[in-house]
Amino acid sequence: MACTYAWVKLVSEAQNLWPPFDHSREFGADCRACSRLSCFPCGTIRTFSLRCRIRHAAVFAMVVGYVLLYFCCHAIAHWVVGRMLGIRFAFYTVGGTGNPEGWPAPLRWLFEHLPFFGVQTEKASMQKASPIARAIMWSAGVTCSAVVPTLGALWAWRSRVPWSKLFFLVALFWAVGTLASNWTSRTGDYSKARRALGNP
DSSP: OOOOOTTEEEOOTTOOSOGGGOHHHHHTHHHHHHOOEEETTTOOBOSSHHHHHHHHHHHHHHHHHHHHHHHHHHHHHHHHHHHHTTOOEEEEEEESOSOGGGSOHHHHHHHHHSOEEEEEEOHHHHHHSOHHHHHHHHHHHHHHHHHHHHHHHHHHHHTTOTTHHHHHHHHHHHHHHHHHHHHHOSSSHHHHHHHHTTOO
């Protein structure tokens, strides 16, 4: 098998940079004959270029998947839970966050312009719905935004995607921040849920 030497560095045979992906154990002498190589961007062993590309693709898919879940699951949760409780929706949107106050000042402008998927409730339907139904519908969005992407990061870690443990810890920290900022925001979903129940 031919080895790829572009953008790589030689690593001594005694080093084991990534035990779960120790190619020398899996491929034996064929791997040792080529010398063990390490990829600069991710630290993975790059004796076989196809396997290194697969690991890069896995990291890319993990990050993109998290972002898509974070952008889209909020509105989908509103819609699914709302329809289950008899609430109808007038139209769907793509645009910035509807709760800019819930974000720190340095991130506020960014989240006002990111392409979040959104929904708009039908006024008559909301008036007919019970207070509990409205509160549950409002709470579903931000709760889903925190839980679902974090579960995706956890799944990536359990699947042993490179760098996924660190990514999961960052995602967990971000989820806690999302819930905390929304809970304290006057325009957040949790605030709307409390108003629906008659609590300021």
